Amino acid sequence: MSIFSRFCAGIALTGALAGCGFTPLYGGGAQGQGVSPELAQIYVANIGGRYGQLLRLALQKDLTGSGAEMPQLYTLQVASGLAEESVDIHQDNTSGRIRGNASAHWRLFSVKPVPELLAEGNVRTMDGYNTLYEQYFAQTLNEETFQGRVADTLAQSMKQQLAVWFRTHHAPGAAQADDLPRYVDTDAMPEDNGAPTQSAGADGFPASATGRLSHSTSTSNPQ
Secondary structure (H helix, E strand, O other), X not given: OOHHHHHHHHHHXXXXXXXXXXXXXXXXXXXXXXXXXXXXXXXXOOOOHHHHHHHHHHHHHHHHOOOOOOOOOEEEEEEEEEEXXXXXXXXXXXXXXXXXXXXXXXXXXXXXXXXXXXXXXXXXXXXXXXXXXXXXXXXXXXXXXXXXXXXHHHHHHHHHXXXXXXXXXXXXXXXXXXXXXXEEOOOOOXXXXXXXXXXXXXXXXXXXXXXXXXXXXXXXXXX
């Protein structure tokens, strides 16, 4: 297919989508007004810790876009957790890879003498990085880059949920407990009510089969 033919096909497809009521999420809505100006009015409250700083910077970048940063109408509060597990366990009990499961709960408030909770939602993601125990500086860079990727992904997901709320004023669905299988924890001592179990991870594998809990990072907002 020639370039001109593909160009014409793209125009036809765009017209068909417009006829079906399709509009870009961050572009013009039914009244021709996008949600980007509303997103730019969101002030991101402080998020504790180094990981929290990365998440706050990612949110500020995504919500403001290329415009000036002068939020005055809304305040966004975010609490996030990042749990890291060692996987790819070697015979010397070292690990070749770190798997991270991250989640965040956001709440949007109005800026008033008595702030009003407007909307809230939950986002989650999974990522990982290879371990380099022989190169400690490279290992530190790997972990910092990993946390930055997680922060960027969570920020993009939160921006999308906020944009949907501004467009429709329909609150995101409440977080549901994952219905994941449980496995017998062979490393734990038996209990009075039977063998202890643990839930599978987000990818369906239990920590006892793929590694061990390494450490976690959480954030909290000042009251």
